[in-house]
Amino acid sequence: MSAPLRRFLGTESGSATLLVAATVVALGWANSAWVGAYEQLWATEISLRVGDAELALDLEDWVDDAFMAVFFLVVGLEVRRDLSIGELTDRRRAVLPLLAGIGGMVVPVLLYLAINRGGDAVHGWGVVIGTDTAFLLGTLALVGPRTSTQLRVFLLTLTVVDDIVAVTVIGVVYSGEIVVPALLLAGLATVALAVLGRLRVRRTWPYVVAMLALWLSVLESGLHASIAGMVAGLLIPAYLPRRREVERAASSATAFRQSPMAQVGRSAQGALARAVPVNERLQVVLHPWTSYVVVPVFALANAGVDLRGGVLADALASPVMWGVVAGLVVGKLVGVGAGALGGEALGLGRLPQGVGPGQVLGGAALSGIGFTVALLIIGLAFDDERRQDEATVGVLLALVLATAVGWSAFRLAAVLHGETSAGLPMVLDRPVDPEHDHVRGRPSAPLTLVEYADFECPFCARATGVSREVRQHFGADLRYVFRHLPLPDVHPHAELAAAASEAAAAQGRFWELHDVLFERQDRLELEDLAGYAAELGLDVERFLRELDEQTHAGRIRADVASAEASGARGTPTFFVGGRRHVGPYDAGTLIAALEAGRRTEDDPALA
Template sequence: MKKTIKLIKEPLNQFIRLETSSSIILFLATITALVLANSPIRESFVSFWDNYITIKVPGFELSKPILKWINDGLMAIFFFLIGLEIKREILTGELSRLKKASLPIFAAVGGMILPAITFTFLNMGEPGSEGWGIPMAADIAFTLGILKLLGNRVPNGLKVFLMAFAIIDDLGAVLVIAFFYSSNLVWLYIGIALAIVAALIALSFRGFYSKYLFFVMGLIVWVLFLKSGIHSTIAGVLMALTIPLRRETDTRSFYEKGKESLEAFMEDCKTNGEKTVLTKRQFNAIDDLEEITEKTAAPLQYLEHRLHGWVSYLIMPIFALANAGVVFSFSGDSNFSLSTNLAISLVAGNSAGIFLFSLIAIKLNFAELPKNVTFQQLAGVSFLGGLGFTMSLFINNLAYTDALLINSAKMGILIGSFIAGLVGYLILRVTLNDKKEEAQN
C-alpha cells in the first residue's frame, strides 16, 4: 500500500513543482467547462452555479449563488495576492526604480489604451459598448506558461519584462474595476472600510502586525465593500497594502535559534530513541522552529509564498470552471459582432498597443530594450499580452448583466486569447530559434 501511495505521490509532487503546471491545470479547467457547457448535461452544469449558499449569524445574513461566492469571495484572495505582488515590486522589485519600470509601464499603458479604443471604435452603436474594459487585461498564468514551454532559450530580460508588464496591467485593471465598474455607491460603508485600512497601514508602519487581527479586519473590509457598491475584490488589493514588508528576525538569528531548537530535538531522540510519539520538548522545538521561520520572512513575502499555490492550483481553476463555460453558437442565440470585436481588440489592440508604446519609449530614450532581447521577441510578447482570459472574464461579469452579451463576450475572449497566445508563441519560437542558430555559427 505504501509503495502504491509513493508511486502516485512522487509524480504528483514533480508535476506541482513544474512552473507550467498551474497553467496546465487552468487550461484543463477551461476545457472541462467548455465541454460540459456544450454537452447533454449543459442545463445541470449551468444551474449548479446558481444554487445559493447562505451564511447566517444573529443580526447578519449573507446569501449568494455559488458563482457569486467564487467571483466576489475567492477572487478577493486572488486580488489580495495581486496586491501583495504589486507592493513588493514597487518597494523592492522591478518597479522600484523608474528606469527599470519605464518600459513595462509604457507597454502596460499601450496595452490598456489601444484595446479599449479599438473595441469602442469597432463596437460603436452596437449592444455591449460598456465592455470596453474587457480586452485591456493580460493573464499572467497563461503567458508565463507559454514562455516556459519555450525552455531556457527565453532571455531572462524578456521574462522580467513580461512579469512587470503584467503586474502594472493588473493594477490598471483594478483601477478600471474600481472607477468604472462599480455602481450605487454607499459612501458610509466605503468610508468605514477605508478608515479601517488606513488604521491598519498606520499600525503596520509603526511596527505592529498581527495576522489574526489583520485577517478579522480584512473580512470586515470585504463585507463593507460587498455592501458598498464597489466590487468586493478591491478590498483584497487594499488589504494587501496593509501587510508590512519588514522582517522581525535576521538570517543569523534564524540560524542560531534554529540550530538550538534542532539540537534540543535531537537530544531527546538520542535519549528516547526513534519513537512514534514525540516528547513535549520535541514538540516545543517544532513550535519554536515554526515561529522563527515565520518571523524570518517578511509578512508580505510569507503570505505571497503561502497563497501562491492556493491561488494557482485551486482558486483560478475553480474560477475558470465556473466562468469559462460558454455554448459555442453562431446563431441568433449569440452576438457574433460582439464576439468578433472583442477577439480583434484582444489580439490587434494589445499587440499594437504594447509594441508601439514600447517602441516609442525606447526611441525617445525613456526606456531601453532588456538585455539580449530583440524587437522581434518584443513583438511576440506583445501578442501574448492579448491573452486576457482570467481578468477579461472577470470584467465581463461586471460589464454585462444580459446573459446573451455575457456568453457572446466569453466566446470572443476565448477565441481572441487563443489566437493571441498561439501567434505570440509562434513568433517567439521562430525568433528564439534564429537566435540559437546565430549563437552556434
C-alpha cells in the same frame, strides 16, 4: 532572479495547464446533455450566519467576489514586493514596461470602441484591458525562447500595470450603487491595514482580521469585492529580512535541535516567522491556492458557454465578439509593442539585457490572452446573457489567435534575427586571471568558485562561512575568487569598503582586510576603515590617500562590468566552473555543484 520571483513565475506557469483543463471541462459540460446540472451547480446558494447577521451568495458569486478577491490579494502582495525590494525598485527599469502597459490598454480600448460605437455594447470596453498572467507565462514556456527569464520578468512587470488599472476599472466603472456607511467602514479597515504596515506588525492574524473587515465592507458598499484584495495586498509591507532577526531565528533553530522540546520549538517557530515579512509569508501560503484552485475554479464557473442553438453563429456575426478579438489580439500586439520599442527608440529606457525586439513583439502578442480578468468583467459589463456569451467566445478565440501570433513572432525572431534566448548570460564574462583577481587557494587548482559580493551585504557575510567550508572540503583542489559588486542603492558604504580592500591589496593585505570588513560590516565609516588599516599594520597615510584619490575605482568598475556581462544582478552571486550558479548557495549545494562539474570534466559524455 530572486528565489521569491522564481517561485512566483514557476507557480503561474504550472497553473496554466489546469486553466486549460478547466476551460475545456466547462465548455464540454455546458454543451452536453448535463448543461442543466452545470447551471444549477453555480446557482446553488451558500450562506454564512452569525446571530442575525447573514451573508448569502450563490456559488458563482462566491467564486467571483470571494475567490477572486484572494487572487487579487496575491497580485497586490507581489506588486508591493516588486515596488519595495523587487524588480521595480529601480524605477528606470519600470519605464518601458509602464509605457508598454499603458499602450497595451489604450490601443485595445480604442479598437473595441471603433467596432462598437453605440448601444449597450459600448459597456464592454473594459473586457480588453487585462492580461492573464498565469496563461501568459504558461504559454510563454510552451512557445517562447528556450530561455526566457528576462522576457518573463519584463512581461510580469507589464502585467502589474494591467492588474492595477483593471481592478480600478472594476471597482469604479463596473460597481453597483454605492452604500456610503459601508464605504466608510471600508475606509477604516484600509487605515487599520496601513497602520499595521507602518508599525511593521509581525503577526499575521491582525492583517487577516483587517482584510476580512475590508472585504465585507467593500462587498456591502456596492464596489466589486476584488478591489478589496488589491488594496489589501498593496498595503502589506515587503522588506528584506533583517540580519539580527535571521541570526536570532538560526540560534532558535539550533536550540531546538539541541533541546527538542515543545516550548523551545514554539519559540523557534516564532523566531522564524518574525524573520520573514508578512507579505512573503502570505504569498507562500496563498499563491499555490490561487494558482491551482482559485483561477481554475473561476474558469470552470465562467468559461462554460452553451454554443448550441445558434449562439456560435450569432457570436461570429457580433461586433462585440470581433471588438474583443481585435482589442486583445491586434490591440495588445500594437499597443505593447509600440510602447516598449517606441520608448526605447526615444531613449526613455532600454529593454532588459538579452531581450530582442522580435521577442518583445512575441510577448506583446501573448499579452492578448486576457482570460481571467476579461471573463470577470464580462459578467459585470453585460446584463444580457447573449451579450455575455458573445464576449466570452471572443475571449476564447483571442486566446487561440494570440498564442498562434506569439508563436509565429518568436519563430521569426529566431530565424531572422537569431533571437533564440531571452535570459541573462550564464557564463563568466572575464576568465579568472590569478595575476589580476583575488584568489584564495592554489592558482592552478582544477576547481574554481567565483563570488561577486558586497562588503555591506549581510548575506555575503554569511556566505563567507559557506565559502570557508567549501574550501576546507576540497582543499588544494579549489581556488576561491572574490570580485566586487557593491550595491550603493541599498548599501551606502559598499563602494568605500570595496575601495578600502583594494587599497589594502596594494600593500599585500587584501584577504586580511576582507575578513575584517565582513566581521564588522556594521562599522564601515571612513574612520573605522582607517582604524582597521592601522590594526593590520598598513601605511595608513598611503591607504587614506588612495581612498581620497579613488585610485582603485577603475578596478572596482571593471568587476562591476564583468558582473553585468555575466548576468550577476545581486549579491552574493556564485559561478561554479565558469557558469552562474542558480539556486541555494549553502555549502552542501555548492559542494554538490562543484563535484558535478568535476565529474563532467572527467567524463565529457556527461556534458
